Amino acid sequence: MxxxxxxxxxxxxxxxxxxxxxxxxxxxxxxxxxxxxxxxxxxxxxxxxxxxxxxxxxxxxxxxxxxxxxxxxxxxxxxxxxxxxxxxxxxxxxxxxxFIDNQPTLLMDGEILLHDNMKAVRVTEGDLRSKLRESNVAKLSEVKAVIFETTGNLVVVHKDHNCPVDDWILKDVKR
Incomplete structure (x- = not known):
């Protein structure tokens, strides 16, 4: 007591x-x-x-x-x-x-999952599916890229057939 x-x-x-x-x-x-x-x-x-x-x-x-x-x-x-x-x-x-910053890493290139990159940044397919659902992706064909950012955030770049993504947007991303 x-x-x-x-x-x-x-x-x-x-x-x-x-x-x-x-x-x-x-x-x-x-x-x-x-x-x-x-x-x-x-x-x-x-x-x-x-x-x-x-x-x-x-x-x-x-x-x-x-x-x-x-x-x-x-x-x-x-x-x-x-x-x-x-x-x-x-x-x-x-x-x-x-030296000081993490490099953004490409986890999906279009519909293709990049398993080696996912393994390198310790992101599972379940993590990826969760982020795709959160980003309102209904079909993998809607995805242009998924990037693991330096902040630890997963970012989904949607494919817009009328407007391609500029290369500058993906410039520093490890492929």
Missing amino acids: KAWSNLFDTTTNSLLLIFLTSIGIYVAVILYTRIAGKRSFSKMSSFDFAMTVAVGSMIATTILSKSVSLLEGGVGLIMVYGLQLIAATFRRYKWFRQ
Whole structure:
């Protein structure tokens, strides 16, 4: 029974500290995001995902841990946002994009399932069928392509017989 009673033990000072730290770190995240841009919380690459997880972890640790001060949490956030800005700058270079970003992968070319590509990105036929249903595909003949994007999303490009898909749309996709 003693363990259960500890669930609600706290002091007024601890609650006040959590309250003030929450406000401070919240304002810092808003300020840093305004400076660094919306890309800070996009899910365009694995680096972007890592940024989101790191910021969330730092916020929680700064708010709830007595061993991390608001100043330390704020400096940690500045570092992570700074790395995000540096990565965004270097993304202009192909070698860096190839190093840091996942490559979109073609999973269906028309009606043809590309099993090797599906295996490489760990997508099952069931996952693919689910996405096709979600995208209102009634027949495989309606599909121009299915792409596993860098974000982890599956995108269905519908075939329109009156309007072919531009090659530019599929330019960076691994075939």
